[in-house]
Amino acid sequence: MSDAAFSQDNPMGTDGIEFVEFAALDPVKLGRDFEAMGFAKVAKHRSKNVFLYRQGDINFIVNAEPNSFAQQYARSRGTSLCAVALRVRDATLATCRARELGAWEVQTETGVMELRIPAFQGVGGSLIYLVDRYRDHSIYDVDFLPLEAPAVCEAGIEGIAELVQAVSPGRVKEWLDFYVHLFGFRELAESGPRSHRVVSACGKVRLRLEEAGETEGLRVVRLCAGDLDACAATLAERGVRLGEVLHSDASAPRVLHTLPESGGISFELCSTRDEGAADHG
Amino acid sequence: MDRTRFAIDTASLAGSLSEKLGAAADAGFTRVALRAKDLVGEQSGGLDGAVQCLHDSRLAVCGFEALRDFEGLAGRFLDYKIDIAKSMLRMMQQAGADLLLVSSSTSPQASGEPEVIAQHLRLLATLATPLGIRIGYEPLAWGRHVSDYQAAWRAVKLADRENVGLVLDSFHLFARGLPLDDMYRIPMDKLFLVQLSDAMCDYVPALDEMVEISLHHRFFPGEGEHSVALLEMVGRLEAAGYRGAYAFEVANDDYQQCPPALVARRAAQSVDWLVGKLTGGASH
Numbered sequence: 001m002s003d004a005a006f007s008q009d010n011p012m013g014t015d016g017i018e019f020v021e022f023a024a025l026d027p028v029k030l031g032r033d034f035e036a037m038g039f040a041k042v043a044k045h046r047s048k049n050v051f052l053y054r055q056g057d058i059n060f061i062v063n064a065e066p067n068s069f070a071q072q073y074a075r076s077r078g079t080s081l082c083a084v085a086l087r088v089r090d091a092t093l094a095t096c097r098a099r100e101l102g103a104w105e106v107q108t109e110t111g112v113m114e115l116r117i118p119a120f121q122g123v124g125g126s127l128i129y130l131v132d133r134y135r136d137h138s139i140y141d142v143d144f145l146p147l148e149a150p151a152v153c154e155a156g157i158e159g160i161a162e163l164v165q166a167v168s169p170g171r172v173k174e175w176l177d178f179y180v181h182l183f184g185f186r187e188l189a190e191s192g193p194r195s196h197r198v199v200s201a202c203g204k205v206r207l208r209l210e211e212a213g214e215t216e217g218l219r220v221v222r223l224c225a226g227d228l229d230a231c232a233a234t235l236a237e238r239g240v241r242l243g244e245v246l247h248s249d250a251s252a253p254r255v256l257h258t259l260p261e262s263g264g265i266s267f268e269l270c271s272t273r274d275e276g277a278a279d280h281g
Numbered sequence: 282m283d284r285t286r287f288a289i290d291t292a293s294l295a296g297s298l299s300e301k302l303g304a305a306a307d308a309g310f311t312r313v314a315l316r317a318k319d320l321v322g323e324q325s326g327g328l329d330g331a332v333q334c335l336h337d338s339r340l341a342v343c344g345f346e347a348l349r350d351f352e353g354l355a356g357r358f359l360d361y362k363i364d365i366a367k368s369m370l371r372m373m374q375q376a377g378a379d380l381l382l383v384s385s386s387t388s389p390q391a392s393g394e395p396e397v398i399a400q401h402l403r404l405l406a407t408l409a410t411p412l413g414i415r416i417g418y419e420p421l422a423w424g425r426h427v428s429d430y431q432a433a434w435r436a437v438k439l440a441d442r443e444n445v446g447l448v449l450d451s452f453h454l455f456a457r458g459l460p461l462d463d464m465y466r467i468p469m470d471k472l473f474l475v476q477l478s479d480a481m482c483d484y485v486p487a488l489d490e491m492v493e494i495s496l497h498h499r500f501f502p503g504e505g506e507h508s509v510a511l512l513e514m515v516g517r518l519e520a521a522g523y524r525g526a527y528a529f530e531v532a533n534d535d536y537q538q539c540p541p542a543l544v545a546r547r548a549a550q551s552v553d554w555l556v557g558k559l560t561g562g563a564s565h
Contacts, residue, residue: 102407104367121411168413173443178410181403181442216413 010201011184012097013089017160017205018131018139019052019059020221021083022265023074027051027064030079034060036238037256037267038155038231043144047114052144056158058223059140069108073125079264081218084122084163085129086183086205091118094130101182103128115142123165123175124217155238156231157223161270162197163205164220166212172196175209221267223256228271235269242269282519282559286526287552288312288343290476291319293501293531294541298323298331302338304541308549314344314476314528315378317369332375342378343526344417344448344474345369349384352401352436353391353426359401366405374412380473381409382417382448385424385433393426399439406442417448417473422456422491429457430464437471450476450530451514452495455507458485461514469522476530477515479505499531501551512558519559527555 024030031041031051039053039060048065063070063082073082088094095118099105104121117139122128133139167175172195179185179198185207188197195210212219225231232254236242243255256267289310294301298319305313315335323331335342348369351362366381373381383405392398405416418440420433427433430449437447449472454461478499483506486494502511515527529548536544 100404102363102404104408104411123411125411171413174410177442177444178407182407 009184012086012094012182012201014183014200014202014205015087015089015134016057016200016202018085018087018129018134019061020081020160020163021061021063021070021085021127022079023063023070023077023082024079025074026079027062031062034062036240037235038153038157038238040154041147043140043146045144052140055154058157058160069127077124077215077217081126081163081221081265083119083127083129084218085117085131086200087134088130088132091130091132094118094132098130098182103182115139122218123167124215126218155234156225156227157269158226158272159224160221161206161224161272162208162220162222163218164208164210164222166216166219167209168214168216169211171216172209172211179207219265221265222270223267224270224272226272228254228269232269282556284309284552284556285311286524287555288314288526288528289545289548290314290344290346290528290530291316292346293529293533293536293548294544295537295539296541299334299338300541302334302340304545305548306338306340307542308545309552310340310545310549312341312343312526314346314382314474314530315342315376316346317372320372320376328372328375335376342376344380344382344528345373345376345378346382347384347419348381348405350386350388350391351383351405352398353386353393354388354401355390355392358390363404363408366408370409370412370414373414379413380415380417380448381405382419382474384419384421385427387421387423387425389425391425395436395439398427398436399441402436402440402445403442406440406445410444415444415446415473416442417446419448419450419476420453422453422495423488429459430454430461430467431459434467434471446471446473448472448474448476450478451507451511452476452478452480452499452530454514455480455510456486456491456495461517465517465521469518469524472518472523472525474526474528475515475518475523476528477502477511478529478531479503479507479511481505483507483510496532497534499533501529501531501548503551503554504547512555515555516559 034053039055041051042054043052050063050065053060070082098120106119106121108119110116118130119127131139176187176196184201185198188199197208199206232242254269256269289305291301291313294304320331348366354362409416418433418437420427420429422428427436433447437445479502481498
C-alpha cells in the first residue's frame with residue numbers, strides 16, 4: 001500500500017479500484033466472455049445471483065440478481081458498467097466528507113448479515129461505492145462464498161489502467177470539477193481537445209473523460225498486461241476477437257473485445273509498461 | 282434578434298399547468314421558465330402527469346424555480362435544505378430542466394461568510410453534476426448577505442465551478458439602483474439566465490415596498506416605467522456577448538385574474554416590442 005493513501009493530499013484516502021460491477025441482459029454470456037479473457041469465476045454472493053470474477057488485481061462483479069439496481073440498469077442501457085467501487089482508507093470518514101461536499105448518497109439494498117457499502121450517484125445513473133475492507137479481510141469474505149478452484153487460466157491481464165467516461169458535449173469541465181472537488185483527483189496533461197484525463201491522489205485510479213453523444217456513462221475499461229503480445233496471443237487462441245491498434249498515442253492499446261449488445265461496453269488492452277510511460281509524457 | 286430566446290415564466294400566468302403551457306405555446310413561445318409548484322400542483326396525474334403535459338407541449342425549459350434560502354445554513358437546517366434541493370433536482374431530471382435557480386438567502390440563520398456561501402454553491406454543483414444540471418445563483422434585492430449582482434458574482438467566482446453561474450433579474454437589479462456597468466464585464470458564459478420585467482414606478486423603493494411590488498405588480502417589458510432601461514440593458518448584454526435566454530418573470534395580481542391566453546398574448550407583444558426596438562436600434 002502506498003503512502004499516498006494516508007497523506008493530506010489525499011483527503012478521501014483513495015487507494016485504487018476494488019471492483020467494477022457490470023449489468024448484463026445475459027449475465028451467463030457476459031461471464032463466459034470474462035472467462036475467455038482469462039478471468040476466473042471465484043465466488044458467488046451468499047444470497048444473491050451475483051458472481052465475482054478475478055484476474056491479477058482485477059475484481060469484476062456480474063450482477064444478475066432480478067430487480068437489482070444492476071438489472072434495472074441493464075434493462076435501460078443494455079450490457080454496461082453500472083458501478084465502480086473505490087478503495088478508501090476509512091469508508092465512514094470518506095462517506096462523511098463526500099456528503100458534506102454534495103455527493104448524492106444512494107440507499108442500496110442490504111440483506112441480513114451483509115455489509116452495507118456506502119454508494120453515491122456517479123455518471124449516467126451508475127454508482128460509486130466506497131470500500132475500506134480490502135487488506136486483511138475483504139468484502140468478499142463477508143458477502144461471498146468461494147467457488148471450487150476454477151479451470152480457466154489467466155491470460156496475463158494484470159490491472160485496470162483506465163476507465164473511459166463518455167460525457168455529453170460541453171460537459172467535460174463540469175465532470176473534471178466533480179472528480180477534483182469530491183475525490184481529490186487531479187488533471188493529467190491534456191490528451192486532446194475533447195478528451196481529458198484525471199488521476200486519483202493515490203495515483204491508482206485513472207479516468208479519461210471523452211465528449212461523445214448525449215448518453216453519459218462509463219464506456220471503456222482499459223486493461224493492462226505485463227506482456228502485451230503474449231497476452232494478445234493467448235486471447236486470440238481462446239477465440240477472443242482482437243481488434244486493430246486503436247490509438248496512436250504512447251500506450252497504443254488494442255481493442256480487446258466489444259460486447260455486442262446495444263449501449264454496451266468495450267475493453268482495451270495495453271501494455272503495463274506503456275501505460276506507466278504515458279503518464280510521464 | 283431571435284424571438285426564441287424569449288421565454289415566459291409560468292408564474293406570470295394563471296390556471297393549471299396545461300393551461301399555462303397551452304397559452305404560452307399558442308402565443309408563439311418555445312420555452313418557459315418553470316416553477317416547481319406548477320409541477321407538483323398539477324391536478325390530474327400528479328408529477329408524472331405534469332411531466333407528460335410538459336413533454337406534450339414541446340416547450341423547452343430554460344429555468345426551474347426556485348431553491349430559496351439555501352446557502353449559509355448549518356447543521357440540521359442545512360440537511361433539511363439539501364433534501365429539498367435533491368427533491369427539486371429529481372423533479373428537474375424528470376422534466377428535462379437543466380438550470381436550477383437558487384435565490385440568495387434571506388434567512389436570519391444564514392452565514393454571510395463568503396467562503397461558506399461558495400462552499401454551499403459547490404455542494405449544489407456536486408449534487409447537480411451527475412444529473413447534468415447547472416446552478417444559477419440569483420441575487421434578490423432583499424437578500425440578507427447577497428443582494429446585488431456584484432456580491433453574487435463574487436460568490437460565483439469563489440465557488441469556481443463550471444456548472445455554477447449567475448441568474449439576473451432586471452427587477453432586482455433596478456431595485457438596488459446600482460450602476461450596471463460592471464455587469465457587462467462579467468464573462469457572459471457565466472450568465473446563465475436573464476429575467477425581465479417592467480415596473481409601474483421608476484425609483485428605488487423601500488424594502489417592504491420592494492417585496493410587495495416584486496410579488497404583485499410587475500409588468501411585461503414595454504408596459505411600464507423601466508422600458509427604456511430594459512432596452513438599454515438587453516442591448517448592452519447582447520453587445521457584451523450574452524446569448525442565453527431572457528425569461529419574462531411577471532408576477533402581477535391583475536394578470537392572475539385574467540385568462541392565461543390573454544396574458545400570454547401581452548407577453549408576445551412585449552417580445553415584438555423588444556425585438557423591434559433592438560433590431561431597429563442596430564440598424565442606425
